[in-house]
Amino acid sequence: MKQMVAVLVIVTLVSGIVLATVYTSLIPKIRENQRLATERSLGALFSEERNPEFEQVTAEGTTIYRAHSGDGDLLGYAVRVVTTGYGGEIQLLVGISPDNESVLGIQVVEHIETPGLGGRITEPAFSEQFEGLDATREIEYVKNAEPDKAANEIAAISGATISSSAVVSGMNDALDGILQNLPEAGEETP
Amino acid sequence: MTRNPSILSHFSKGLIKNNPVFVQVLGMCPTLAVTTSVANGIGMGLATTFVVVMAAAVASTIDRFVPNQVRIPVYAVIIATFVTIADLYMQAYFPPLRTALGPYVPLIVVNCMIMGRIEAFATRNAFVPSLADAAGMGVGFTGALMLLGGVRELLGNGTLAGFVILGGWYRPMLIMVLPAGAFFALAILMAVFNRLQQGGELVLRRAA
Numbered sequence: 340m341k342q343m344v345a346v347l348v349i350v351t352l353v354s355g356i357v358l359a360t361v362y363t364s365l366i367p368k369i370r371e372n373q374r375l376a377t378e379r380s381l382g383a384l385f386s387e388e389r390n391p392e393f394e395q396v397t398a399e400g401t402t403i404y405r406a407h408s409g410d411g412d413l414l415g416y417a418v419r420v421v422t423t424g425y426g427g428e429i430q431l432l433v434g435i436s437p438d439n440e441s442v443l444g445i446q447v448v449e450h451i452e453t454p455g456l457g458g459r460i461t462e463p464a465f466s467e468q469f470e471g472l473d474a475t476r477e478i479e480y481v482k483n484a485e486p487d488k489a490a491n492e493i494a495a496i497s498g499a500t501i502s503s504s505a506v507v508s509g510m511n512d513a514l515d516g517i518l519q520n521l522p523e524a525g526e527e528t529p
Numbered sequence: 530m531t532r533n534p535s536i537l538s539h540f541s542k543g544l545i546k547n548n549p550v551f552v553q554v555l556g557m558c559p560t561l562a563v564t565t566s567v568a569n570g571i572g573m574g575l576a577t578t579f580v581v582v583m584a585a586a587v588a589s590t591i592d593r594f595v596p597n598q599v600r601i602p603v604y605a606v607i608i609a610t611f612v613t614i615a616d617l618y619m620q621a622y623f624p625p626l627r628t629a630l631g632p633y634v635p636l637i638v639v640n641c642m643i644m645g646r647i648e649a650f651a652t653r654n655a656f657v658p659s660l661a662d663a664a665g666m667g668v669g670f671t672g673a674l675m676l677l678g679g680v681r682e683l684l685g686n687g688t689l690a691g692f693v694i695l696g697g698w699y700r701p702m703l704i705m706v707l708p709a710g711a712f713f714a715l716a717i718l719m720a721v722f723n724r725l726q727q728g729g730e731l732v733l734r735r736a737a
Contacts, residue, residue, distance in 0.1 A: 343599045350603050354610040361614050368621040426631060451631040458629065498707055
């Protein structure tokens with residue numbers, strides 16, 4: 340009996356110490372990766388030639404990045420969207436043009452969708468469909484049909500309708516609530 | 530088998546004769562779930578190999594101190610520790626692979642192939658044979674996942690390890706990357722495997 344308790348205590352204690360050590364040594368690198376992933380996603384939304392610089396602002400609890408070119412022109416906004424897919428949370432960055440009227444593109448920052456199915460929301464074949472859509476109207480998705488860009492449609496990934504529709508509905512929710520509240524350029528935000 | 534099997538034979542039995550996927554049929558959850566591509570198969574296989582080798586090393590060292598009644602919780606903690614280390618390491622150094630494998634990395638904890646090797650081998654054998662056995666099982670598991678991933682990626686997507694093999698004329702059999710395709714591919718590979726094992730002779734297999 341004593342030995343059982345002693346062995347369990349020792350094993351869990353050693354395990355805890357080992358994990359704490361590994362965690363503290365790797366966490367800066369992991370955080371750095373997450374920061375790089377966000378930066379890469381932000382950079383991909385706006386044209387490289389203009390050397391976009393980003394400034395983080397917050398409107399009604401939503402993180403928004405305002406993108407400026409090196410010489411001060413407003414390039415647009417990137418809105419961080421969290422939506423629920425098939426496997427769990429999907430985190431997106433949605434790029435919006437400076438006039439708030441069209442979608443510049445989307446980038447999937449983090450997701451745990453099924454690899455090979457819902458996981459394909461990260462592939463350009465899916466995400467590039469959003470470029471140039473009308474941000475002032477609802478975005479729709481179609482299954483097994485050619486999407487009509489004029490009607491603000493995108494094609495869902497076959498076999499991954501839930502993941503595809505999660506991206507679309509997350510974007511619709513975000514665009515609805517946030518567009519009106521985008522901070523004006525130059526406006527100070529706390 | 531000789532009376533005193535060599536280190537090499539401990540290692541090599543996991544590759545084909547006692548392959549964890551095709552013969553023991555253990556660890557089916559990751560086998561079926563993540564093998565939608567070769568890259569995923571290799572990643573999952575190597576992470577599992579790391580865990581089984583490390584856990585077997587620890588288990589074969591401490592088994593004489595572990596009372597029989599608490600051996601399962603003790604080994605579960607040890608396995609979980611190495612899985613978490615592998616998970617953190619992948620997040621730090623291979624973020625794209627970690628993203629692709631998603632929730633299946635933490636689920637290596639419940640891969641019964643690992644607990645199976647510890648219960649059936651590592652706790653009953655010395656350190657070096659346990660290492661050889663675990664490494665062989667890990668390599669056999671990785672090979673099986675690569676093979677499955679390869680078949681499914683080729684038929685379901687027309688690519689192999691990301692390179693386009695079957696060109697535009699090929700209409701991908703989407704079902705092969707869907708869950709049902711995992712069962713088809715596994716069944717076909719297992720049939721081929723059994724046939725090869727029997728040396729081309731048709732033998733009725735009996736339950737052992």
